[in-house]
Amino acid sequence: MYVLVAGGGKVGANLARLLLRAHHEVTLLEQRNDRYSQLEEEFGHNVHHGDATELHVLERAGIERPPDLVLAVTGDDEDNVIICQLAKEKYGVPKVIARVNDPRNQAHFDLLGISPTVCATSNILALIEHEVPEHDLIHLLELRRENLEIVEVQITDDSPVAGQRVDTLRLPDGARLISVMRGSESEIAVGATELRAGDQVLAILQPGKEDELRRVLLKA
Amino acid sequence: MKAIVIGCGRVGSSIAKQLHKEGWDVTAVDEREEALERLGESWPGTFLVGHGMDVSVLREAGVEDADAVVVATDGDNTNLVVGQVVQKRFDIGCVVVRVLDPARAKFYEERGLRTVSPTSAAIEVLTDVVRSCIAREPQEVVG
Numbered sequence: 001m002y003v004l005v006a007g008g009g010k011v012g013a014n015l016a017r018l019l020l021r022a023h024h025e026v027t028l029l030e031q032r033n034d035r036y037s038q039l040e041e042e043f044g045h046n047v048h049h050g051d052a053t054e055l056h057v058l059e060r061a062g063i064e065r066p067p068d069l070v071l072a073v074t075g076d077d078e079d080n081v082i083i084c085q086l087a088k089e090k091y092g093v094p095k096v097i098a099r100v101n102d103p104r105n106q107a108h109f110d111l112l113g114i115s116p117t118v119c120a121t122s123n124i125l126a127l128i129e130h131e132v133p134e135h136d137l138i139h140l141l142e143l144r145r146e147n148l149e150i151v152e153v154q155i156t157d158d159s160p161v162a163g164q165r166v167d168t169l170r171l172p173d174g175a176r177l178i179s180v181m182r183g184s185e186s187e188i189a190v191g192a193t194e195l196r197a198g199d200q201v202l203a204i205l206q207p208g209k210e211d212e213l214r215r216v217l218l219k220a
Numbered sequence: 221m222k223a224i225v226i227g228c229g230r231v232g233s234s235i236a237k238q239l240h241k242e243g244w245d246v247t248a249v250d251e252r253e254e255a256l257e258r259l260g261e262s263w264p265g266t267f268l269v270g271h272g273m274d275v276s277v278l279r280e281a282g283v284e285d286a287d288a289v290v291v292a293t294d295g296d297n298t299n300l301v302v303g304q305v306v307q308k309r310f311d312i313g314c315v316v317v318r319v320l321d322p323a324r325a326k327f328y329e330e331r332g333l334r335t336v337s338p339t340s341a342a343i344e345v346l347t348d349v350v351r352s353c354i355a356r357e358p359q360e361v362v363g
Contacts, residue, residue: 109304112308
Protein backbone atom coordinates (compact mmCIF):
# COMPACT_ATOMS: atom_id res chain seq x y z
CA MET A 1 0.00 0.00 0.00
CA TYR A 2 1.22 3.51 -0.78
CA VAL A 3 0.49 6.01 2.00
CA LEU A 4 1.07 9.74 1.96
CA VAL A 5 1.42 11.20 5.45
CA ALA A 6 0.95 14.97 5.66
CA GLY A 7 2.50 16.44 8.80
CA GLY A 8 5.68 15.17 10.41
CA GLY A 9 4.99 15.93 14.05
CA LYS A 10 4.81 13.19 16.69
CA VAL A 11 1.66 11.67 15.20
CA GLY A 12 2.80 11.74 11.57
CA ALA A 13 6.35 10.57 12.24
CA ASN A 14 5.20 7.64 14.38
CA LEU A 15 2.61 6.61 11.80
CA ALA A 16 5.21 6.78 9.04
CA ARG A 17 7.64 4.69 11.08
CA LEU A 18 5.04 2.01 11.86
CA LEU A 19 3.78 1.87 8.29
CA LEU A 20 7.34 1.53 6.94
CA ARG A 21 8.01 -1.23 9.45
CA ALA A 22 4.90 -3.00 8.14
CA HIS A 23 6.51 -2.81 4.65
CA HIS A 24 4.22 -0.16 3.22
CA GLU A 25 5.48 2.51 0.88
CA VAL A 26 5.37 5.86 2.67
CA THR A 27 6.03 9.48 1.83
CA LEU A 28 6.04 11.86 4.77
CA LEU A 29 5.56 15.60 4.20
CA GLU A 30 6.87 18.21 6.63
CA GLN A 31 6.76 21.97 6.26
CA ARG A 32 9.07 23.25 9.00
CA ASN A 33 12.78 23.44 8.11
CA ASP A 34 14.24 22.31 11.42
CA ARG A 35 11.78 19.47 11.87
CA TYR A 36 12.37 18.34 8.29
CA SER A 37 16.15 18.13 8.88
CA GLN A 38 15.52 15.99 11.95
CA LEU A 39 13.15 13.70 10.10
CA GLU A 40 15.50 13.39 7.13
CA GLU A 41 18.11 11.73 9.34
CA GLU A 42 15.67 8.95 10.12
CA PHE A 43 13.49 8.76 7.03
CA GLY A 44 15.92 9.75 4.27
CA HIS A 45 14.21 10.07 0.90
CA ASN A 46 10.86 8.98 2.40
CA VAL A 47 10.39 12.46 3.82
CA HIS A 48 9.78 15.51 1.61
CA HIS A 49 10.02 19.15 2.58
CA GLY A 50 7.07 21.40 1.83
CA ASP A 51 3.55 22.63 2.57
CA ALA A 52 1.15 19.72 1.99
CA THR A 53 -1.62 22.10 0.98
CA GLU A 54 0.40 23.28 -2.06
CA LEU A 55 -0.48 21.38 -5.21
CA HIS A 56 3.09 21.21 -6.52
CA VAL A 57 4.33 19.81 -3.20
CA LEU A 58 1.64 17.12 -3.22
CA GLU A 59 2.43 16.31 -6.85
CA ARG A 60 6.15 16.00 -6.13
CA ALA A 61 5.22 13.58 -3.35
CA GLY A 62 3.37 11.41 -5.88
CA ILE A 63 -0.25 12.28 -5.19
CA GLU A 64 -1.13 11.85 -8.85
CA ARG A 65 -0.45 8.09 -8.75
CA PRO A 66 -2.64 8.34 -6.48
CA PRO A 67 -1.76 6.90 -3.03
CA ASP A 68 -4.11 4.29 -1.53
CA LEU A 69 -4.41 6.40 1.58
CA VAL A 70 -3.67 9.97 2.66
CA LEU A 71 -3.29 10.78 6.34
CA ALA A 72 -3.84 14.48 7.11
CA VAL A 73 -2.28 14.70 10.55
CA THR A 74 -0.79 18.20 10.79
CA GLY A 75 -1.36 20.29 13.90
CA ASP A 76 -3.60 22.66 11.94
CA ASP A 77 -7.24 21.71 11.36
CA GLU A 78 -7.75 24.02 8.39
CA ASP A 79 -4.71 22.50 6.69
CA ASN A 80 -6.04 19.01 7.37
CA VAL A 81 -9.40 19.87 5.79
CA ILE A 82 -7.76 21.28 2.66
CA ILE A 83 -5.34 18.33 2.35
CA CYS A 84 -8.27 15.89 2.47
CA GLN A 85 -10.36 17.85 -0.03
CA LEU A 86 -7.49 18.15 -2.50
CA ALA A 87 -6.56 14.48 -2.08
CA LYS A 88 -10.07 13.14 -2.61
CA GLU A 89 -11.60 15.58 -5.01
CA LYS A 90 -8.68 16.76 -7.12
CA TYR A 91 -6.49 13.67 -7.19
CA GLY A 92 -8.98 10.86 -6.63
CA VAL A 93 -7.34 9.40 -3.55
CA PRO A 94 -9.74 6.62 -2.46
CA LYS A 95 -9.30 6.98 1.29
CA VAL A 96 -8.31 9.79 3.63
CA ILE A 97 -8.08 9.95 7.41
CA ALA A 98 -7.98 13.33 9.12
CA ARG A 99 -6.76 14.40 12.53
CA VAL A 100 -8.95 16.91 14.37
CA ASN A 101 -6.85 18.96 16.79
CA ASP A 102 -9.57 21.15 18.25
CA PRO A 103 -12.78 19.20 18.98
CA ARG A 104 -14.79 22.35 18.27
CA ASN A 105 -13.79 21.95 14.62
CA GLN A 106 -15.33 18.47 14.36
CA ALA A 107 -18.57 19.93 13.00
CA HIS A 108 -16.66 21.58 10.14
CA PHE A 109 -15.05 18.27 9.11
CA ASP A 110 -18.48 16.62 9.23
CA LEU A 111 -20.13 19.42 7.27
CA LEU A 112 -17.50 19.19 4.54
CA GLY A 113 -17.82 15.40 4.36
CA ILE A 114 -14.36 14.59 5.64
CA SER A 115 -14.45 11.17 7.23
CA PRO A 116 -13.15 9.31 9.07
CA THR A 117 -11.62 11.71 11.55
CA VAL A 118 -9.70 11.13 14.76
CA CYS A 119 -9.70 13.58 17.65
CA ALA A 120 -7.54 12.66 20.64
CA THR A 121 -9.36 15.03 23.00
CA SER A 122 -12.79 13.62 22.12
CA ASN A 123 -11.49 10.08 22.45
CA ILE A 124 -10.14 10.78 25.92
CA LEU A 125 -13.41 12.43 26.91
CA ALA A 126 -15.35 9.37 25.74
CA LEU A 127 -13.08 7.22 27.89
CA ILE A 128 -13.70 9.47 30.87
CA GLU A 129 -17.44 9.08 30.34
CA HIS A 130 -16.95 5.35 30.26
CA GLU A 131 -14.71 5.16 33.33
CA VAL A 132 -16.17 7.76 35.64
CA PRO A 133 -19.47 6.66 37.24
CA GLU A 134 -20.87 10.21 37.57
CA HIS A 135 -21.53 10.17 33.88
CA ASP A 136 -24.90 8.44 33.80
CA LEU A 137 -25.11 8.46 30.01
CA ILE A 138 -22.28 6.86 28.08
CA HIS A 139 -21.62 7.43 24.39
CA LEU A 140 -20.88 4.07 22.84
CA LEU A 141 -20.90 4.77 19.14
CA GLU A 142 -21.23 7.73 16.84
CA LEU A 143 -22.81 7.09 13.45
CA ARG A 144 -21.74 10.32 11.88
CA ARG A 145 -23.07 9.84 8.39
CA GLU A 146 -26.46 8.84 9.75
CA ASN A 147 -26.38 11.65 12.31
CA LEU A 148 -27.23 9.18 15.06
CA GLU A 149 -25.49 7.89 18.14
CA ILE A 150 -25.85 4.93 20.44
CA VAL A 151 -25.70 5.54 24.18
CA GLU A 152 -25.95 3.45 27.31
CA VAL A 153 -28.00 4.50 30.34
CA GLN A 154 -28.23 2.69 33.66
CA ILE A 155 -31.70 2.81 35.23
CA THR A 156 -31.35 3.89 38.87
CA ASP A 157 -33.43 3.05 41.97
CA ASP A 158 -35.08 6.45 41.94
CA SER A 159 -35.59 6.54 38.20
CA PRO A 160 -39.15 7.50 37.25
CA VAL A 161 -39.28 4.74 34.62
CA ALA A 162 -38.31 1.84 36.92
CA GLY A 163 -41.26 -0.58 36.82
CA GLN A 164 -42.72 0.91 33.61
CA ARG A 165 -43.29 -0.67 30.23
CA VAL A 166 -41.32 0.73 27.29
CA ASP A 167 -44.53 1.61 25.37
CA THR A 168 -45.67 3.91 28.19
CA LEU A 169 -42.50 6.03 28.09
CA ARG A 170 -42.66 9.51 26.61
CA LEU A 171 -39.36 9.33 24.79
CA PRO A 172 -38.14 12.43 22.96
CA ASP A 173 -38.62 12.53 19.17
CA GLY A 174 -35.54 11.14 17.55
CA ALA A 175 -34.78 8.65 20.33
CA ARG A 176 -35.58 4.91 20.62
CA LEU A 177 -34.56 2.21 23.07
CA ILE A 178 -32.69 -0.68 21.49
CA SER A 179 -32.09 -3.23 24.19
CA VAL A 180 -32.19 -3.87 27.91
CA MET A 181 -29.45 -5.75 29.71
CA ARG A 182 -30.35 -7.21 33.09
CA GLY A 183 -27.61 -9.10 34.90
CA SER A 184 -25.96 -11.01 32.09
CA GLU A 185 -29.13 -11.38 29.98
CA SER A 186 -29.89 -8.98 27.19
CA GLU A 187 -33.15 -8.55 25.30
CA ILE A 188 -34.41 -6.31 22.52
CA ALA A 189 -36.53 -3.49 23.92
CA VAL A 190 -40.12 -3.92 22.71
CA GLY A 191 -43.29 -2.23 23.89
CA ALA A 192 -43.95 -4.88 26.53
CA THR A 193 -40.43 -4.76 27.98
CA GLU A 194 -40.58 -3.61 31.57
CA LEU A 195 -37.68 -1.53 32.88
CA ARG A 196 -36.21 -2.18 36.31
CA ALA A 197 -33.64 -0.46 38.49
CA GLY A 198 -30.16 -1.66 37.57
CA ASP A 199 -31.05 -2.30 33.91
CA GLN A 200 -28.54 -1.15 31.35
CA VAL A 201 -30.45 0.32 28.46
CA LEU A 202 -29.04 0.94 25.00
CA ALA A 203 -30.68 3.76 23.08
CA ILE A 204 -30.22 5.24 19.63
CA LEU A 205 -30.78 8.95 19.24
CA GLN A 206 -29.94 12.07 17.31
CA PRO A 207 -26.95 13.96 18.74
CA GLY A 208 -28.14 16.66 21.10
CA LYS A 209 -31.12 14.64 22.42
CA GLU A 210 -29.07 13.26 25.34
CA ASP A 211 -30.44 15.66 27.93
CA GLU A 212 -34.06 15.00 26.97
CA LEU A 213 -33.49 11.26 27.11
CA ARG A 214 -31.74 11.59 30.45
CA ARG A 215 -34.71 13.55 31.83
CA VAL A 216 -37.16 10.85 30.77
CA LEU A 217 -35.13 7.89 32.01
CA LEU A 218 -33.39 9.35 35.05
CA LYS A 219 -34.93 12.74 35.86
CA ALA A 220 -31.47 14.05 36.75
CA MET B 221 -27.53 45.19 3.06
CA LYS B 222 -25.43 43.44 5.66
CA ALA B 223 -21.83 42.33 5.17
CA ILE B 224 -19.43 40.48 7.42
CA VAL B 225 -15.71 40.86 6.83
CA ILE B 226 -13.60 38.16 8.47
CA GLY B 227 -9.94 39.07 8.78
CA CYS B 228 -9.31 42.72 9.30
CA GLY B 229 -5.78 43.28 8.07
CA ARG B 230 -4.79 45.69 5.34
CA VAL B 231 -7.17 44.11 2.82
CA GLY B 232 -10.10 43.26 5.07
CA SER B 233 -10.17 46.62 6.83
CA SER B 234 -10.17 48.50 3.51
CA ILE B 235 -13.01 46.37 2.17
CA ALA B 236 -14.97 46.95 5.40
CA LYS B 237 -14.49 50.72 5.15
CA GLN B 238 -15.34 50.82 1.45
CA LEU B 239 -18.54 48.78 1.88
CA HIS B 240 -19.54 50.94 4.81
CA LYS B 241 -19.02 54.05 2.69
CA GLU B 242 -21.33 52.53 0.09
CA GLY B 243 -24.08 52.18 2.65
CA TRP B 244 -23.62 48.59 3.87
CA ASP B 245 -24.15 47.55 7.44
CA VAL B 246 -20.69 46.05 8.13
CA THR B 247 -19.41 43.79 10.91
CA ALA B 248 -15.64 43.22 10.95
CA VAL B 249 -14.11 40.22 12.74
CA ASP B 250 -10.47 39.64 13.64
CA GLU B 251 -8.57 37.48 16.11
CA ARG B 252 -6.50 40.43 17.28
CA GLU B 253 -8.01 43.35 19.09
CA GLU B 254 -5.38 45.66 17.53
CA ALA B 255 -7.03 45.13 14.16
CA LEU B 256 -9.65 47.67 15.19
CA GLU B 257 -6.96 50.36 14.79
CA ARG B 258 -6.94 49.71 11.05
CA LEU B 259 -10.62 50.59 10.85
CA GLY B 260 -9.91 54.00 12.38
CA GLU B 261 -11.09 55.66 15.58
CA SER B 262 -14.46 56.60 14.25
CA TRP B 263 -15.41 53.15 12.87
CA PRO B 264 -19.19 53.20 13.01
CA GLY B 265 -19.73 49.54 12.15
CA THR B 266 -19.44 46.57 14.49
CA PHE B 267 -16.10 44.99 15.39
CA LEU B 268 -15.75 41.57 17.02
CA VAL B 269 -12.66 39.82 18.36
CA GLY B 270 -12.75 36.13 17.46
CA HIS B 271 -11.77 33.42 14.99
CA GLY B 272 -13.73 32.73 11.82
CA MET B 273 -13.70 28.98 12.55
CA ASP B 274 -15.70 29.64 15.71
CA VAL B 275 -19.37 29.26 14.83
CA SER B 276 -20.47 31.21 17.90
CA VAL B 277 -18.42 34.18 16.66
CA LEU B 278 -20.01 33.89 13.22
CA ARG B 279 -23.46 33.82 14.82
CA GLU B 280 -22.66 36.80 17.02
CA ALA B 281 -21.53 38.64 13.89
CA GLY B 282 -25.00 37.98 12.48
CA VAL B 283 -24.04 35.47 9.79
CA GLU B 284 -27.58 34.11 9.69
CA ASP B 285 -28.96 37.23 8.05
CA ALA B 286 -25.86 38.45 6.21
CA ASP B 287 -26.18 39.25 2.50
CA ALA B 288 -22.45 38.91 1.88
CA VAL B 289 -19.45 37.49 3.69
CA VAL B 290 -15.86 38.37 2.78
CA VAL B 291 -13.15 36.07 4.16
CA ALA B 292 -9.75 37.73 4.04
CA THR B 293 -7.50 36.58 6.87
CA ASP B 294 -3.80 36.03 6.14
CA GLY B 295 -4.24 32.24 5.98
CA ASP B 296 -5.36 30.71 2.67
CA ASN B 297 -6.55 27.48 4.23
CA THR B 298 -8.40 29.22 7.03
CA ASN B 299 -10.14 31.36 4.43
CA LEU B 300 -11.08 28.36 2.32
CA VAL B 301 -12.52 26.42 5.25
CA VAL B 302 -14.36 29.39 6.77
CA GLY B 303 -15.73 30.30 3.33
CA GLN B 304 -17.07 26.80 2.75
CA VAL B 305 -18.58 26.61 6.25
CA VAL B 306 -20.35 29.93 5.79
CA GLN B 307 -21.60 28.92 2.34
CA LYS B 308 -22.78 25.43 3.31
CA ARG B 309 -23.90 25.79 6.89
CA PHE B 310 -25.49 29.22 6.72
CA ASP B 311 -26.47 29.12 3.06
CA ILE B 312 -25.03 32.55 2.23
CA GLY B 313 -25.15 33.15 -1.51
CA CYS B 314 -22.41 35.76 -1.72
CA VAL B 315 -19.26 34.47 -0.06
CA VAL B 316 -15.98 35.90 -1.34
CA VAL B 317 -12.73 34.27 -0.28
CA ARG B 318 -9.23 35.66 -0.58
CA VAL B 319 -6.70 33.00 -1.59
CA LEU B 320 -3.11 34.02 -2.30
CA ASP B 321 -2.15 30.71 -3.94
CA PRO B 322 -3.55 30.80 -7.51
CA ALA B 323 -3.62 26.98 -7.76
CA ARG B 324 -5.82 26.50 -4.71
CA ALA B 325 -7.94 29.52 -5.74
CA LYS B 326 -8.63 27.90 -9.12
CA PHE B 327 -9.50 24.50 -7.65
CA TYR B 328 -12.01 25.92 -5.17
CA GLU B 329 -13.43 28.31 -7.79
CA GLU B 330 -14.24 25.24 -9.88
CA ARG B 331 -16.04 23.73 -6.90
CA GLY B 332 -18.35 26.72 -6.62
CA LEU B 333 -16.62 29.01 -4.15
CA ARG B 334 -15.99 32.61 -5.22
CA THR B 335 -12.25 32.95 -4.75
CA VAL B 336 -10.13 35.98 -5.51
CA SER B 337 -6.39 35.57 -5.85
CA PRO B 338 -4.48 38.83 -5.36
CA THR B 339 -1.40 36.96 -6.58
CA SER B 340 -2.99 36.19 -9.94
CA ALA B 341 -4.21 39.76 -10.21
CA ALA B 342 -0.72 41.09 -9.45
CA ILE B 343 0.86 38.77 -12.01
CA GLU B 344 -1.53 39.96 -14.72
CA VAL B 345 -1.08 43.64 -13.93
CA LEU B 346 2.71 43.44 -13.69
CA THR B 347 2.94 41.47 -16.93
CA ASP B 348 0.71 44.01 -18.66
CA VAL B 349 2.87 46.88 -17.45
CA VAL B 350 5.98 45.16 -18.83
CA ARG B 351 4.23 44.59 -22.18
CA SER B 352 3.11 48.18 -22.38
CA CYS B 353 6.53 49.69 -21.71
CA ILE B 354 8.11 47.45 -24.33
CA ALA B 355 5.38 48.42 -26.81
CA ARG B 356 6.00 52.11 -26.18
CA GLU B 357 9.79 52.08 -26.72
CA PRO B 358 9.92 51.72 -30.53
CA GLN B 359 7.58 54.72 -30.89
CA GLU B 360 10.00 56.82 -28.86
CA VAL B 361 12.82 55.75 -31.20
CA VAL B 362 10.76 56.72 -34.25
CA GLY B 363 9.64 59.99 -32.70
